Amino acid sequence: DNLSSVKNVILVLSGKGGVGKSTLSVQIALGLVHAGKTVGILDTDVCGPSIPKMLNLENASIYQCDQGWVPVFATDDKKLCAMSIAFMLGSKDEPVIWRGPKKTAMIKQFLTDVHWGEMDYLIIDTPPGTSDEHLSVVQNLKGRVTGAILVTTPQAVAVSDVRRELTFCWKTSIPVLGVVENMSGYVCPHCSECSLIFSQGGGEELAKQENLRFLARIPLDPNLANCCETGRNLIDVFPDSATLKPMMELQVQTDYCCKSR
Ligand SMILES: Nc1ncnc2c1ncn2[C@@H]1O[C@H](COP(=O)(O)OP(=O)(O)OP(=O)(O)O)[C@@H](O)[C@H]1O
Numbered sequence: 001d002n003l004s005s006v007k008n009v010i011l012v013l014s015g016k017g018g019v020g021k022s023t024l025s026v027q028i029a030l031g032l033v034h035a036g037k038t039v040g041i042l043d044t045d046v047c048g049p050s051i052p053k054m055l056n057l058e059n060a061s062i063y064q065c066d067q068g069w070v071p072v073f074a075t076d077d078k079k080l081c082a083m084s085i086a087f088m089l090g091s092k093d094e095p096v097i098w099r100g101p102k103k104t105a106m107i108k109q110f111l112t113d114v115h116w117g118e119m120d121y122l123i124i125d126t127p128p129g130t131s132d133e134h135l136s137v138v139q140n141l142k143g144r145v146t147g148a149i150l151v152t153t154p155q156a157v158a159v160s161d162v163r164r165e166l167t168f169c170w171k172t173s174i175p176v177l178g179v180v181e182n183m184s185g186y187v188c189p190h191c192s193e194c195s196l197i198f199s200q201g202g203g204e205e206l207a208k209q210e211n212l213r214f215l216a217r218i219p220l221d222p223n224l225a226n227c228c229e230t231g232r233n234l235i236d237v238f239p240d241s242a243t244l245k246p247m248m249e250l251q252v253q254t255d256y257c258c259k260s261r
C-alpha cells in the first residue's frame, strides 16, 4: 500500500473555481515543511493542473521505481514532493480532454501507484465542486482522509457554494478541519493597509453557523501572488508581509487540527 506510511491526508475543497485552493495548498505545505514536516502535494485537477507552476517545477517529469511512480521533489532536502498530471504531458500547453471515467482512473493511479514513502502530510488539491475527481479520491482513500479544509472567498455567493462542499463531506463521512476565508481584503503594497474589496466575514459566519473551526482570514496580497508565480514560500521572501501572520496561523491550525484527530 503506497499510502501506508502517510500519517495525515488533507483534502482542500471549494465550491467555486479560482478562490485559492492551489495557492493555499502550496503555502500550507511550505509552512509545514518549514516546521520540519515531510509533505506531499497531489494535484487532482486533471484538466487544469497548477501545482507544478506554483512549485516552480514546470519542466520536471516523473520516472518509475519498483514501487511505482516517484513524485517530483521540490526541495533539496526532499521534504516536499508533488505529483500532477502536468508531469506526464509532453508540453505545458497540451490540453487534457478526458471524460469522467478516464479522470477517475488517473486519480486512482495517483493514490495507488505513486510511491509516496514516509510522509507526515499528503495535501490533496482538488478541482472546484464535487465531481468525478472528488468521488474518486474519496472512494480510493476509504476512510483514510484526516480531514478537509474548505476554502471560500468572503462574498455570499462563494459561501453558499462552499455549503455544498460541506454537505459532500457529511455525505462521504469526511471530517472537516475548518474553513479558510481567502481574498479577504486587499493589502496595499505601498503602505500595507488592508482595504475591504468584497464584504468580509462570510467564511467566519459560515464556520460559526455550522459549528466548524475558522482557520484563518487570508487577504489578497500581491506578494503572495508573486510567491505563487515563482514557487516560493511567503516567509522566505516577504518576512514583513501583513499576510504572513494569518498564513502562519493557517499552517499552525492545520497541523494542530490533524494532531487532535
Ligand atoms: N490571497 C491571495 N492573494 C493574492 N493572490 C491570490 C490569493 N489567493 C489566490 N491568488 C491568486 O489567484 C489565482 C487563483 O488562485 P488558485 O489557482 O490558487 O485558485 P484555485 O481555487 O486553486 O483555482 P482552480 O479552481 O482553477 O483550481 C492565482 O493566480 C493566485 O496567485
Ligand code: SF4
Pocket: 188, 189, 190, 191, 192, 193
Ligand atoms: S492604501 Fe494608502 S498607500 Fe495604498 S494605495 Fe491606498 S492610499 Fe495609497
